[in-house]
Amino acid sequence: MSIEIRDLTVRYGRTVAVDSVGLDLAGGKIYGLLGRNGSGKTSLLSAIASYRKPSAGVVLIDGEEAYENPRVARRTCFIRDTLDLSDSDRLRSALDLAARLRPTWDQPYAEKLLDVFQIDPGKRVSALSRGQRSAFGVVLGLAARTPLTILDESYLGMDAVARTLFYRELLADYLEHPRTIILSTHLIEEVADLFERVIIMDRGRVIVHDETDALRGRGVTVTGPYEAVTAFAAGRVILGEQTLGGVRAVTLDGHVDPGEIERGEAAGLSFGPIGIQDLFVHLTSQPLEASR
């Protein structure tokens, strides 16, 4: 399902959680949504999933306004850490309800996932550990097979084995049943290979929306004699820097041509890539004035 977001604002009283966001998401891809605590990820996802009425702006899903639209709701699944279940619910009845609500629900796949995550559906929600709760959310999200599936920090509390199983299942099921999946996370490097595109939020705004591969090639570190590094960095966007004695290291935003790297190396500079995690940290740790 494709998503068009126009001028979307979500406010809580005087707090602006999502600030005039515009975003076009083509269908059939896995998107990673990154952002620091409080940057507005859950608020944006809640508006996309129609869990929250936009304060201003609109979300269109396959061209239809999403809010209070039953056709869109049936085809959308939003899993957040509260699970939207009461503690006394048995997992079996939550699965039955999910099956009734979603025409795309796949019960045999749900049973398989319960096995994979070793969850007993006879238990009550209150009897689940933190990681099992998250895993149950993943079961509900993946087995729903909805054309739009949104998983908000679904890995919370899961151990490394459970997370690996989650990523493996997500990718395998997506390849068999392509759909639009949005995954919010703080574990950037761990899941970056899953995402086709990455969206980065900072203080209510979308500051990056790009192919994951393009982001991997964005940004470079340059290290070498102070004067040579300074000359190379002139006119470029510096995201971070360190100086030790006569040696300066800078992290630059943007692409650097191979020819420039060759000339830089001849001048005694060394170049290195920066990972998506580092790029994220640099882009989202700028002071307010610098980021606007």
Ligand SMILES: Nc1ncnc2c1ncn2[C@@H]1O[C@H](COP(=O)(O)OP(=O)(O)OP(=O)(O)O)[C@@H](O)[C@H]1O
């Ligand atoms: N129900 C609410 N009432 C008042 N303010 C809220 C509410 N929910 C979120 N906020 C505020 O809106 C802003 C964005 O919060 P949001 O939960 O969308 O961020 P987030 O990126 O999902 O954060 P995290 O990574 O910590 O989960 C924050 O300043 C938060 O305090």
